[in-house]
Amino acid sequence: MTLRLQARLADALASGEFYEAQQLYRTLSFRLTARGQYDEAASLLYNGATALLNEGLHESGGDLACQMVAAQAKSTAEPPSVEFVSRVSALCRLMKPGSPEREMLTAKSIELLKPHQELKQQLHREFGFNYWIERNYSLSQYHFVRSSDAGYHFGRMLVEYSQLGYKSEVDLFLALTVLQLLCLKKLSPASVCFYTYTRHHPSLLRTQAPPYPSNYPLLNFTWLLLMSIRSNWPLSCFQYLCQVYRAPLDRDPICGEYLIKISQLFFGVPAEKPDQSGGFFGSIMRMLATDDAALDAEDAEGSDPGANHNAVSLKADDMD
Structure with missing residues (x-):
């Protein structure tokens, strides 16, 4: 950037000529990218977007923010870095919640990071924090589920989120989240999220450790499911858990879809198109049924899904 253009840009910002400043940022960034100086162009656009957004100029600032992503996308020699993730997150915090500019920046930055999964998950983590602060x-x-290392903070956020719903759904709220994480093969974040939630939720403060109260049966199911995956319990144990806890799991049909995916990822069940007759639980029972892993149906009948946690543990130990 020449001294003359630097002076013009400084004068435009100082005098409140923000449209002229925006055009100067675009012109200068175009010259830098034409010379292959993509990092310099991205830095310039980030500074410009920050300056305009701080002045409340969301459309102009959002335009420069998206130009920053475009400049970064043109750089083939230097892939995106952690600094890029921090810049996108900082700019999103300056933008109005729900604004088209923020949605555009979010979509473009995620698209750019698709080939860079670690950075993409870090960006999702940043977005998760941003929306948590805004109480969205x-x-x-949505973003915490797609991050890699936000288990503790994800659990704390869920404690707040769940208190907006019905007290009777304290267990369902967590179970759905853990199942979703497991479908993405995020076992460690799922475990950390589970234990954080159960230790900090006001409805569970008297529960020092598992098993959990019988009025929250899906907490016991989720606890045993995580244990079965970590301890490599056999497929028959997974089938048994699904049978014993079928009634509370039936509270939300999506549980069956998640469990089919989990059976394929962690218990070696071949991927097949589910048979919709009988619902997803009918499908999962048919998929999991094998001659050598057939279970005694009489043992499952009459079980109390919320209170019979000892029976589940003993049965699992017998099958291991």
Whole structure:
């Protein structure tokens, strides 16, 4: 950047000529990218976007923010870095919640990082924190699920989020999240999220350790499911858990879809198109049924899904 253009840009910002400043940022970044100086162009655009957003100029600042992503995308020699993730997160925090500019920046940056999974998951983590601060729990959950190392903070956010719903769904709320994480093969974040939630939720403060209260049966199911995966319990144990806890799991049909995926990822069940007759639990029972792993149906009948946790553990030990 020449001294003359630097002076013009400084004068435009100082005098409130923000449209002129925006055009100067675009012109200068175009010259830098034409010379292959993509990192310099990205840095310039980040500074410009920050300056305009701090002045409340969300459309102009958002335009420069998206130009920053475009400049970064042109750099084939230097892949995106952690600094890029930090810049996108910082710019999103300056933008209005729900604004088209923020949505555009979010979509473009995620698209750019698709070949870089570690950075992409870090960006999702940043977005999860941003939306948590704004109390936009739904979008925070969406991004935390897709991050890699946010188990503890994800659990704390879910404690807040769950208190907006019915007290009777304290266990379902967590179970759905853990199942979703397991479907993405995120076993460690799922475990950390589970134990963080159960140790900090106000409805569970009297519960020092598993087993959990019988009025929250899906907490016991999720605890045993995580244990079965970590301890490499056989397929028959997974089938048994699904049978014993079928009634509370039936509270949300999506549980069956998640469990089919989990059976394929962690218990070696071949991927097949589910038979919709009988619902997803009918499908999963048919998929999991094998001659050598057939279970005594009488043992499963009459079991109390919320209170019979000892029977589940003993049965699992017998099968191991």
